[in-house]
Amino acid sequence: MSTEVMCEKQADKFKLKDQVALVTGSGRGIGRSIAESLMAAGAKVVISDINEETCKKTASELKEMGGETLSVVCDVTNSESIEKMVEKIMSEWGRIDVLVNNAGITRDNLYMRMSEQDWQAVIDTNLSSAFKVTKPVIKVMSKQRSGRIINIASTTGVHGNFGQVNYAAAKAGLIGFTKTVALEYASRNITSNAVAPGFIDTDMTRALGEENVNKILERIPLKRMGCPEDIANAVLFFAGPGSYVTGQVLEVNGGLYT
Numbered sequence: 001m002s003t004e005v006m007c008e009k010q011a012d013k014f015k016l017k018d019q020v021a022l023v024t025g026s027g028r029g030i031g032r033s034i035a036e037s038l039m040a041a042g043a044k045v046v047i048s049d050i051n052e053e054t055c056k057k058t059a060s061e062l063k064e065m066g067g068e069t070l071s072v073v074c075d076v077t078n079s080e081s082i083e084k085m086v087e088k089i090m091s092e093w094g095r096i097d098v099l100v101n102n103a104g105i106t107r108d109n110l111y112m113r114m115s116e117q118d119w120q121a122v123i124d125t126n127l128s129s130a131f132k133v134t135k136p137v138i139k140v141m142s143k144q145r146s147g148r149i150i151n152i153a154s155t156t157g158v159h160g161n162f163g164q165v166n167y168a169a170a171k172a173g174l175i176g177f178t179k180t181v182a183l184e185y186a187s188r189n190i191t192s193n194a195v196a197p198g199f200i201d202t203d204m205t206r207a208l209g210e211e212n213v214n215k216i217l218e219r220i221p222l223k224r225m226g227c228p229e230d231i232a233n234a235v236l237f238f239a240g241p242g243s244y245v246t247g248q249v250l251e252v253n254g255g256l257y258t
C-alpha cells in the first residue's frame with residue numbers, strides 16, 4: 001500500500017457519517033458529551049445507561065438536535081443485559097464501529113476503612129464491565145474488520161490517589177486491558193486506546209464538595225477543572241483521525257501529573 005493512500009487528509013477522518021457509536025453510561029456527564037460529539041461528527045449514537053429516565057431523555061434531546069439515536073437501557077455489570085443491548089443495536093443498525101466504555105462509579109474511602117463491598121462495586125462497574133461489554137462488540141468489529149475501542153480510565157489509574165484504592169486499581173486494570181486488546185486485535189484493524197481524565201466538572205466530582213474541589217484546583221497547572229467536552233475531543237481523535245494510534249493512554253488533566 002502506498003503512503004499516499006495511508007496518509008490521506010486527516011480532516012476527512014473526522015467525518016463519522018453512517019458509523020455506529022455505542023457509549024456506555026451516556027445518560028449524563030462525560031458520556032453524554034462524548035455521544036453529542038460523535039453525533040456532531042456524523043455518527044449514529046447508541047445512548048446506553050442503567051438509568052432508564054436519563055437514557056431516554058438524552059436520546060430524545062440528541063435526536064431533537066438532528067442526529068440519529070437509539071436508547072438502550074443496560075447495566076454494564078450484567079452480561080445478560082449487555083447481550084440484549086448488542087442484539088438490539090445489531091437488529092436496528094447492523095454494525096458497531098465505535099465503542100466507548102465510559103460507565104463508571106466511585107466509592108471513595110481510605111484503604112483501611114474501605115469495605116469489600118465498595119471495593120467490589122468499583123471493580124465490577126469500572127473494570128469487569130469493559131471485559132463484559134467489549135466481548136460481544138469486538139466479535140462484531142472482527143467480522144467488519146474495523147473498529148475503535150476507547151476506554152475512559154482516569155489519571156488516578158496512572159498515578160494513584162488518596163482515598164481511591166478501589167478506583168485506582170480498577171482504572172489501572174482498564175489501562176492494562178486497553179493495551180492487551182490493542183495487541184490482540186490490531187490484525188483485524190481494531191484499535192484500542194484509553195483517555196485518562198483528570199478532574200472534570202460533572203456530578204461525580206461535584207459530590208466531592210466545594211472545599212475539596214478548591215484544594216484540587218490549586219494543584220492543577222491550568223487552574224481550572226476540565227469540562228466534559230475536553231474528554232469528548234480526545235475521544236473524537238481516537239474514533240476519527242487516530243487510525244494509526246493504538247494501545248495508548250491520553251491524559252486529559254490540565255497538567256496535573258502527580
Ligand code: NAP
Pocket residue numbers: 024025026027028029030031048049050051054074075076077101102103104105125126152153154155196197198199200201202203204205
Ligand atoms: P457521572 O456523572 O456519575 O456519570 C456516570 C454515568 O454512568 C451515569 O449516567 C450513571 O448512571 C452511569 N452508570 C453508573 N453505573 C452504571 C452501570 N452499572 N451500567 C450502566 N451505566 C452506569 O460520571 P462522569 O463524571 O460522567 O464519569 C464518566 C466516566 O469518566 C467514568 O468512567 C469515570 O470514572 C470517568 N472519570 C471521570 C472523572 C471526573 O472528574 N468526572 C475523572 C476521571 C475519570 P446513573 O445516572 O444511574 O448514576
